[in-house]
Amino acid sequence: MKKINQNYLKSVSAIADIYSAAMSLSNYQTNNKNHFEKTHNLFQGIRIKRNILILFSILVSVVFLYSCGGGGGNSSPSPTAQGGIVAPPPPTSDAPSFETNEYLNQYGLGLINSSAAYARGATGQGMLIGVTDSGLDTTHKEFSMSKVASGSYLSYSNYTPTTDDKRHGTVVAAIAAGLKDDEGIHGVAYDSKVFFVAIQLSSPPPDYDPIDLGDETGAGAPDYSVIDNFFDELFDMFKSNGVGIVNNSYGWSGNINDYNEVQLRNAFPKTIAAMAQAGVLDYDKTIFVWSAGNAGSYADEGADYSSPEVIPGMAYLISELQGTTAAVVSVDENGVISDFSNRCGVSKDYCIAAPGEDIRIAYVTSLYDSGIFESTEACVADNSCYATGSGTSFAAPHVSGGLALLYQFFDAQLGNTEILQRLFTTANKSEIYADSDIYGQGLMDLGAATSAVGQTSIATINSLKQFTFPTSSTSISFLGRIIGDGISKNLDRRFIVIDELGAPFYRNLASTSVNALPSLEQLTYRYTNPSLRVKEIDREISTNTFMTVGIKTLNFGENNFSPSLWAKDEEKLDYFALKKYLSNSSYYFIGQGINPSLFFGKDSTRRNIHNFFGRSENSLSPFLNFANDGTFFGGGKSISNGSSFSGAFFTGKHPDLLYFPRHNPTNSGLVFEYNKKMENKDISFQTGVLKESSAMLGSSFTGAYGSLSDALTYFSGIDTSFNVRDVHFQGSYFYGVTNTDLKKTGLIKDVSNLSSSAFNLGFYTNRVFNEGDRFGFRISQPLRLEKGNISLSLPVRRTVYREVLFDSFVSDLEPSGRQIDVEFIYSTPLKNGTIKSRFGVSKDQGNVSRKDLQPFFETTWEFLVF
Numbered sequence: 080m081k082k083i084n085q086n087y088l089k090s091v092s093a094i095a096d097i098y099s100a101a102m103s104l105s106n107y108q109t110n111n112k113n114h115f116e117k118t119h120n121l122f123q124g125i126r127i128k129r130n131i132l133i134l135f136s137i138l139v140s141v142v143f144l145y146s147c148g149g150g151g152g153n154s155s156p157s158p159t160a161q162g163g164i165v166a167p168p169p170p171t172s173d174a175p176s177f178e179t180n181e182y183l184n185q186y187g188l189g190l191i192n193s194s195a196a197y198a199r200g201a202t203g204q205g206m207l208i209g210v211t212d213s214g215l216d217t218t219h220k221e222f223s224m225s226k227v228a229s230g231s232y233l234s235y236s237n238y239t240p241t242t243d244d245k246r247h248g249t250v251v252a253a254i255a256a257g258l259k260d261d262e263g264i265h266g267v268a269y270d271s272k273v274f275f276v277a278i279q280l281s282s283p284p285p286d287y288d289p290i291d292l293g294d295e296t297g298a299g300a301p302d303y304s305v306i307d308n309f310f311d312e313l314f315d316m317f318k319s320n321g322v323g324i325v326n327n328s329y330g331w332s333g334n335i336n337d338y339n340e341v342q343l344r345n346a347f348p349k350t351i352a353a354m355a356q357a358g359v360l361d362y363d364k365t366i367f368v369w370s371a372g373n374a375g376s377y378a379d380e381g382a383d384y385s386s387p388e389v390i391p392g393m394a395y396l397i398s399e400l401q402g403t404t405a406a407v408v409s410v411d412e413n414g415v416i417s418d419f420s421n422r423c424g425v426s427k428d429y430c431i432a433a434p435g436e437d438i439r440i441a442y443v444t445s446l447y448d449s450g451i452f453e454s455t456e457a458c459v460a461d462n463s464c465y466a467t468g469s470g471t472s473f474a475a476p477h478v479s480g481g482l483a484l485l486y487q488f489f490d491a492q493l494g495n496t497e498i499l500q501r502l503f504t505t506a507n508k509s510e511i512y513a514d515s516d517i518y519g520q521g522l523m524d525l526g527a528a529t530s531a532v533g534q535t536s537i538a539t540i541n542s543l544k545q546f547t548f549p550t551s552s553t554s555i556s557f558l559g560r561i562i563g564d565g566i567s568k569n570l571d572r573r574f575i576v577i578d579e580l581g582a583p584f585y586r587n588l589a590s591t592s593v594n595a596l597p598s599l600e601q602l603t604y605r606y607t608n609p610s611l612r613v614k615e616i617d618r619e620i621s622t623n624t625f626m627t628v629g630i631k632t633l634n635f636g637e638n639n640f641s642p643s644l645w646a647k648d649e650e651k652l653d654y655f656a657l658k659k660y661l662s663n664s665s666y667y668f669i670g671q672g673i674n675p676s677l678f679f680g681k682d683s684t685r686r687n688i689h690n691f692f693g694r695s696e697n698s699l700s701p702f703l704n705f706a707n708d709g710t711f712f713g714g715g716k717s718i719s720n721g722s723s724f725s726g727a728f729f730t731g732k733h734p735d736l737l738y739f740p741r742h743n744p745t746n747s748g749l750v751f752e753y754n755k756k757m758e759n760k761d762i763s764f765q766t767g768v769l770k771e772s773s774a775m776l777g778s779s780f781t782g783a784y785g786s787l788s789d790a791l792t793y794f795s796g797i798d799t800s801f802n803v804r805d806v807h808f809q810g811s812y813f814y815g816v817t818n819t820d821l822k823k824t825g826l827i828k829d830v831s832n833l834s835s836s837a838f839n840l841g842f843y844t845n846r847v848f849n850e851g852d853r854f855g856f857r858i859s860q861p862l863r864l865e866k867g868n869i870s871l872s873l874p875v876r877r878t879v880y881r882e883v884l885f886d887s888f889v890s891d892l893e894p895s896g897r898q899i900d901v902e903f904i905y906s907t908p909l910k911n912g913t914i915k916s917r918f919g920v921s922k923d924q925g926n927v928s929r930k931d932l933q934p935f936f937e938t939t940w941e942f943l944v945f
Contacts, residue, residue, distance in 0.1 A: 203268025212248025214240025267480025335392025362494025386424025409435025563894025563926025896923025
């Protein structure tokens with residue numbers, strides 16, 4: 080790898096950047112209307128007018144600016160390696176795929192954390208970066224004509240750049256937008272294009288010679304009106320063609336500290352007005368990126384480099400330029416300020432640091448001019464040479480390329496000034512970068528710039544100023560057993576959240592959802608953990624008074640010295656219920672820790688079912704499961720022989736929401752039952768109302784979604800059973816209608832009334848093969864949402880006007896499948912214990928349509944050790 084001689088850079092590459100940043104981002108006419116609208120702010124294509132050539136011909140002779148590509152801290156002219164590509168060590172095995180050899184060959188990309196931006200999809204695709212310089216060589220490996228926008232001026236009648244002229248411009252363009260082709264290096268915004276305008280530029284003086292702006296009043300200054308008119312017309316052309324960024328790697332010598340506002344306004348009134356862009360809204364203002372200067376190279380001459388040079392530092396004195404300009408200082412490979420670089424100083428608020436020292440650069444050669452390489456070197460023949468170079472000229476295109484990445488990443492949703500301010504705010508300000516006098520806003524960090532800053536919020540109206548809700552407090556939960564994929568089938572929809580700087584970031588609805596569908600692990604734990612087994616005990620504690628308790632213990636007791644794989648629950652009492660007969664025909668009952676289903680229907684039959692399936696199947700009505708862990712009281716009365724009427728008030732929570740306390744409100748309700756007993760037959764009619772606090776069938780939402788008022792579910796059902804000899808048959812069907820009402824609208828604008836149903840058919844018998852065994856069969860459908868829809872309005876985009884755009888739609892909540900469970904249960908005594916088995920299949924488990932049946936099988940053997 081060869082290093083470019085310091086003096087060479089200072090003298091040759093000078094003025095090239097005057098137009099590279101400024102001109103090449105003019106407006107590009109495209110036939111794709113959508114593309115044109117999308118990119119109308121920061122980076123548009125170019126409609127270069129024909130008079131640009133005339134303008135160049137007249138004015139180029141009066142431009143005496145010099146570039147900031149030279150003056151590097153390392154002045155060694157001797158080569159350090161062969162002139163071709165120097166391959167770095169291969170990346171480690173865990174290196175991300177976008178940190179290729181090309182990426183690693185240009186350390187600047189890593190120093191500004193470009194790979195994090197690439198990983199999030201930022202590549203500069205569709206963006207256009209303008210470069211005006213002394214020339215561009217499209218035959219170098221880092222470029223091709225496909226990378227150069229149509230209408231670029233690589234040469235014209237009075238100026239045909241030589242190989243030497245093309246070097247600096249090719250370096251700058253390659254840093255910003257060089258090809259990504261698995262060889263050499265690639266640019267920051269490697270998928271972007273370059274609009275290039277070549278102009279003839281003069282060389283800088285060998286000694287530090289500050290520009291003369293006259294005395295404190297500006298009197299005695301040379302006449303800069305021609306240059307001022309030139310910049311006025313040049314910048315106006317950019318603005319009129321929709322150019323949003325102008326990279327300027329050039330300037331006059333002279334520290335901004337040595338001048339005042341009057342001098343600047345006297346010398347460059349039109350230039351200032353052109354950059355100030357009065358009357359243009361902030362989102363559409365052109366951003367000017369300036370290299371801060373290399374005055375540190377002249378420190379031995381007493382040059383002041385504590386602040387940027389006069390042009391890049393101008394915003395310090397000219398208030399209307401603040402917010403649209405950035406000065407860029409250079410750091411080395413370790414992120415430390417380069418010796419040659421100016422510091423941010425008084426312009427710290429409008430200044431940022433980027434890599435600019437010993438940068439690997441694309442070095443142009445030809446058969447007639449091999450430059451610092453020997454003409455016989457292989458890279459000269461195919462124009463594939465690389466060298467290292469230093470200067471704030473090379474720091475500036477890192478920033479210009481970074482702005483292109485951000486604009487593409489945010490999909491034209493941020494205005495131009497927002498993009499620049501975001502780059503400033505997200506720069507690394509830790510450790511040495513906290514010294515703003517040197518590093519200004521800090522070291523540019525594209526990873527941070529493409530990440531959400533602070534807490535994100537969700538907008539519910541089209542303004543970012545009000546009615547936004549923290550993303551962390553926004554969620555929607557649903558009982559997967561009931562709704563299935565009725566909600567989750569929409570969870571792949573994208574919406575935007577807004578960070579504290581107002582930038583949009585896309586999320587899926589799934590990121591805000593909680594599916595309270597028990598996992599396989601949770602179900603296994605629930606059914607196999609002995610500490611969760613409940614033994615139900617009935618006792619008559621006094622005359623006409625009966626108590627039922629559920630004890631957390633093994634069926635045959637639990638000894639203190641027996642081994643256990645589970646932590647023991649200190650609370651052994653799981654639930655209790657009390658039933659008191661007031662007369663032969665009336666009674667009352669109360670309970671805690673269970674729902675009132677103990678006292679509805681045919682008690683003894685249901686308790687047998689409980690022994691087969693476990694407590695979760697104990698409820699006659701599936702709607703009573705919404706108060707499974709609660710409190711109740713009620714009573715009953717016999718109406719006639721074989722007929723009775725009973726009712727109860729209950730409160731409680733649904734067990735599937737146990738682990739989601741934020742979405743597990745206390746429910747309450749009333750249930751009534753008419754029961755008719757006939758010979759070998761029993762029929763019950765049940766009706767009731769369930770009141771859910773800010774929920775509907777176990778589903779709820781908070782934050783930006785809005786909130787529900789109390790929902791009322793009116794349910795009814797029938798349960799019948801009959802005996803044929805020793806076989807007991809049982810069946811039930813329940814149906815409910817849920818009336819919903821929104822307490823507060825948000826992303827959810829409306830929820831319709833919901834209907835749901837469940838059924839259960841089966842038979843059970845004893846003494847199949849021996850006196851103590853039992854056998855059962857059941858086919859059932861758990862509670863399922865049958866009908867309902869939800870109206871949502873999701874924020875999907877924001878505009879440069881800081882308005883939020885919404886996508887409104889109505890979603891059908893009916894799940895795609897219908898869960899049907901078929902199972903067989905068998906239990907039999909075994910020596911010192913009992914063995915129980917259950918097996919079956921489930922169709923569309925969780926009410927989600929599935930191709931295959933899901934079989935299940937469980938066998939438990941409980942026995943006494945002592």
